[in-house]
Amino acid sequence: MKKSNSETNLGRTGFASRLDLKQAEREDQLARILETIKSSDIQVVRVGFVDAHGTVRVRPIEASHFAQAARNGVPFTTALLAMDSGNFIFKPVFSGDGGFGRREMGGAGDVLGVPDLSTFSVLPWADRTGWVLADLYLSSGEPCPYDPRGLMKKACAELAKRGMSYLGGIEVECHVFKIRDARLGLEHCDQPAATPTVDTFAHAYQHMSELVYDAQNPIIEPLRGMLTKMRMPLRTVESELGPGQIEITLDPVSNVAAADAMSLLRTSIKQLARRMGMVATFMAKPGLPNVFSSGWHLHQSLSDQSGTRNLFASDDAVLSKVGLQFVGGILDNVGATTAFSNPTINGYKRLNANPLTPKRAVWSHDNRAAMCRVIGGPGERSTHVENRSGEPSANPYLYMASQIFAGLSGIDRGIDPGPPLDDPYAQTNMPALPTSLLDAITALEKSTVLRDAMGAEFVEYYIAMKRHEIGRFMSAVTDWEHREYFENF
Numbered sequence: 497m498k499k500s501n502s503e504t505n506l507g508r509t510g511f512a513s514r515l516d517l518k519q520a521e522r523e524d525q526l527a528r529i530l531e532t533i534k535s536s537d538i539q540v541v542r543v544g545f546v547d548a549h550g551t552v553r554v555r556p557i558e559a560s561h562f563a564q565a566a567r568n569g570v571p572f573t574t575a576l577l578a579m580d581s582g583n584f585i586f587k588p589v590f591s592g593d594g595g596f597g598r599r600e601m602g603g604a605g606d607v608l609g610v611p612d613l614s615t616f617s618v619l620p621w622a623d624r625t626g627w628v629l630a631d632l633y634l635s636s637g638e639p640c641p642y643d644p645r646g647l648m649k650k651a652c653a654e655l656a657k658r659g660m661s662y663l664g665g666i667e668v669e670c671h672v673f674k675i676r677d678a679r680l681g682l683e684h685c686d687q688p689a690a691t692p693t694v695d696t697f698a699h700a701y702q703h704m705s706e707l708v709y710d711a712q713n714p715i716i717e718p719l720r721g722m723l724t725k726m727r728m729p730l731r732t733v734e735s736e737l738g739p740g741q742i743e744i745t746l747d748p749v750s751n752v753a754a755a756d757a758m759s760l761l762r763t764s765i766k767q768l769a770r771r772m773g774m775v776a777t778f779m780a781k782p783g784l785p786n787v788f789s790s791g792w793h794l795h796q797s798l799s800d801q802s803g804t805r806n807l808f809a810s811d812d813a814v815l816s817k818v819g820l821q822f823v824g825g826i827l828d829n830v831g832a833t834t835a836f837s838n839p840t841i842n843g844y845k846r847l848n849a850n851p852l853t854p855k856r857a858v859w860s861h862d863n864r865a866a867m868c869r870v871i872g873g874p875g876e877r878s879t880h881v882e883n884r885s886g887e888p889s890a891n892p893y894l895y896m897a898s899q900i901f902a903g904l905s906g907i908d909r910g911i912d913p914g915p916p917l918d919d920p921y922a923q924t925n926m927p928a929l930p931t932s933l934l935d936a937i938t939a940l941e942k943s944t945v946l947r948d949a950m951g952a953e954f955v956e957y958y959i960a961m962k963r964h965e966i967g968r969f970m971s972a973v974t975d976w977e978h979r980e981y982f983e984n985f
Contacts, residue, residue, distance in 0.1 A: 510567030512610050514637045525613035526566050533559045533626065536618055541626035543570045545609050546644055548958060549581050549839070550891035552629075552763045555609075559626065569608030570630060574601045577642050581840070582688050586964035596642070597953070600634045607632045607640050615756055620725040621768050629756060641953045644893035645752065651900040652751040654949070658904075661803055664754030664896055665795030665880070666746040666761065668888050671787065672697075672715045672769055672776045673740045692775055694784070700739035701788075709735040715774060716742060722768050728761060738788025748795065748880075750803060758892035778888035780838075780846040789846035791853065792888045794837075795871070796899060797880035798822065808872075809879045814861045814916060815870050816879075823859050823868050823881055824913040825906020826899060827927075830857040830867070831939025832946045834930045835962070836890065836898040841933050841969050843887035848931055854885050856926040858917050865920040867929065868913075885929060894958075901949035937962045 513519055532538065541562045544554035553576050557565045574594050578587035587595030594601040601607070609630030616628045631649075632640035639646045655662055673694035684690035698711030709716070712735045719742075720733045729747035736743045744765075749757050762778055769776035781789040798807040798818065808819035815823070826833065838844060847853050852864070860866035861873065864884065872879025886895055905911075917923055930936040937959055940946060947955045 510564075511569045511608060511633075511637075512567050515610065515633065517610075522566075522613055525616075526563060529566075529613060529616050529626075530563060532616075532618065533562060537624050538618065538626045539624040541565070541616075541628060542619075543609055543611055543628055543630050545572065545630045545632055546759050546891065546893060547576060547579075548642065548644055548891060548894070548961060550644075550759070550762070550889060550894075552759060562626075566611050566613060569610045569633065571606035572609050572632070573604050574607055575604045577601075577607070577640075580961050580965045580968070582965070582968065584687070584964070584968065586961060596957070598634070600636060607634060609633075614753075615760075617726055617760070619764075619767075620722055621764075621771055627760075629759070641951055642957055644891050644897075645755070647950055647954065648752050648755050648893035648897045651897040651949075654904060655751075655798065655900060656801065658907075659801055660798045660807060661801055662751050662754065662896070662900055663748045663797045663799055663803075663880070664750075665748040666754070666758050667743065667793040667795060667882075668745075668758070668761070668778070669736050669741060669743045669790035669792070670762075670765065670776055670778045670888055671738070671740045671782060671790065672712075672719075672742060672765075672774055674774055694740075694775060696740040698739070700735075700741065701737060703737045705735075712740075712742065715769065715772070718772065719744075719765060719768060722764065723761070726760070726764065728764075729757065736788070736790075738790075739786060741788055741790065748797075750799075752893075755892035755896050762888075780840065780843045780887040780889065781849070789850045789853075790888050791846065791884065792837075792886040792890060792895075794883045794886055794895065794899065795880050796883065796896070798903075806877055806879060808881065809877050810874060812874050814873050814879075815881075818907060819870075819879070819881065820913060821906045821909075821911055822903035823870075823906065824911030825903045825909070826868060826881075826883065827857040827859065827913050828906060828911055829898075829902035829943065829945050830885075830927060831930055831936060832943035833898040833902050834885065835933070835936040835940040835958070836894040837883065837886040838930075838933070838936065839890055839894070839962070840887065841966065843889070844930070844932050846887060847885065847929060854929065855921065856923060856928050858920045858923055858926050859913055860918070860920050861916045863916075863918070863920060866917065867920075870916065897950065898946060901946060905945045905949075933962060934966055937966070 538559045540556045542554040544552045575589045578589045589604040592602045611628045611630045619625045632643035675692045677693040679690045731745040766776045810816040854867035859868035869882040
């Protein structure tokens with residue numbers, strides 16, 4: 497079909513054409529997407545970005561307008577960037593600069609989400625619906641400094657300057673429960689809303705039992721089928737230790753696409769579960785009886801730009817010099833990076849209470865008690881480092897970017913983490929992980945490494961957002977307080 501003059505002009509003069517993007521490549525990608533939209537009778541495309549909490553915020557665009565949206569961007573109010581985890585506003589969004597210190601972000605105006613066309617997917621569970629991730633830009637064309645995906649791109653660009661590439665593998669746990677009562681009455685629709693009452697599929701605490709796995713198949717098989725249809729790099733979907741708990745692992749993916757995969761994985765599982773009358777939660781330690789805590793183990797390594805040579809592999813050592821220094825940087829910056837690997841108050845209930853989680857900033861060779869566990873060894877091309885400290889609800893872009901920046905600081909400064917430890921739990925003289933979100937945020941506030949790498953503007957923004965959440969938590973009267981003091985004092 498012949499393009500109209502207006503559509504042709506959009507390709508030349510649209511907002512995206514002002515950006516430092518490969519325009520010819522984008523037009524080829526757009527042409528293929530438009531053909532998919534036509535052949536699959538796509539009616540709506542969800543254009544989304546991932547906020548600092550890891551939540552995908554979307555605007556559904558009529559498919560007939562997607563070409564225009566791809567070229568001109570999609571507006572998102574800056575108020576979305578001024579909300580804490582409960583969607584409470586923590587900045588004066590209607591002021592001249594919106595509380596961001598930038599006139600372009602004042603008055604709760606808009607930033608523009610420019611779709612990254614390489615992320616386009618068709619959602620198999622939603623009727624004739626497409627999905628695509630966007631990068632945020634200010635109206636001037638400058639990348640929005642509060643866009644987590646932009647920070648991950650920045651981290652990967654720093655690696656590229658050194659001839660390196662990032663490889664991230666996902667191993668994440670979550671819970672999926674049957675909903676007994678969704679609690680959707682208006683009396684339950686406060687902020688945050690009341691949570692559903694739930695049941696599980698089977699009793700648990702029989703780890704890797706085939707009977708437990710088979711009992712969970714009513715949710716595992718649909719999830720596996722859906723993720724396969726979306727061409728996710730799926731490796732396993734299996735039952736985990738606790739009731740209703742499952743684990744998903746993905747093959748390693750390069751650079752920003754690794755974080756994209758986690759974003760799509762998490763939102764997809766939650767959406768499909770809801771459509772089946774279930775609820776999926778990536779909360780680290782749900783407040784439910786007999787429920788085990790969940791973690792996110794991030795597997796990571798560096799390769800050359802071609803992706804053919806693993807820079808962590810060594811012919812005669814457990815880990816190469818580059819790998820050792822990368823681990824040294826992660827351990828040296830553990831206080832600040834934990835603000836991103838464990839960004840919720842709840843995450844520290846897992847780290848502190850679960851006897852199987854790492855407690856100190858140590859590394860080891862194939863020992864799960866260590867924060868950084870090296871998998872592989874001399875002569876093994878797949879050698880990589882597993883960070884076992886993260887929680888499942890962490891923002892993948894910020895988690896991975898903070899690891900890259902910390903690791904690069906170790907390489908640049910030649911940090912030697914020392915020999916691997918055989919008994920990580922016994923090393924009480926080693927630095928402890930933060931015991932609360934407040935401790936982690938305080939460490940981030942003092943970090944020159946992450947402040948310089950991620951930008952002081954973003955770090956101050958993130959600290960303010962988390963301090964607002966912590967303030968709300970500290971001001972709330974808990975059930976423990978009420979029982980402890982109401983009658984006795």
